[in-house]
Amino acid sequence: MEPYDAKSALDELKEDAVLPHPVRLRDMILRTQLDAGDALEMNREFQNYLSHYGDTQKVALEILEKLAGSPPENP
Numbered sequence: 001m002e003p004y005d006a007k008s009a010l011d012e013l014k015e016d017a018v019l020p021h022p023v024r025l026r027d028m029i030l031r032t033q034l035d036a037g038d039a040l041e042m043n044r045e046f047q048n049y050l051s052h053y054g055d056t057q058k059v060a061l062e063i064l065e066k067l068a069g070s071p072p073e074n075p
Contacts, residue, residue: 013060019053
């Protein structure tokens, strides 16, 4: 397995998120025809996604910043 370092992971997090960006996800939802009940449920799920998306990025950023500043372990 290739070594994967925290600095690379931090750069990737800042450049690209693995999860769809909330704006793109919202656009996908808006392009779909849903009945009123499904649209309401989808909006609730999206709000939950939006909240967790931001929280997860913040936690990952904090962890990766700490790891990126630590000296690497000798193999």
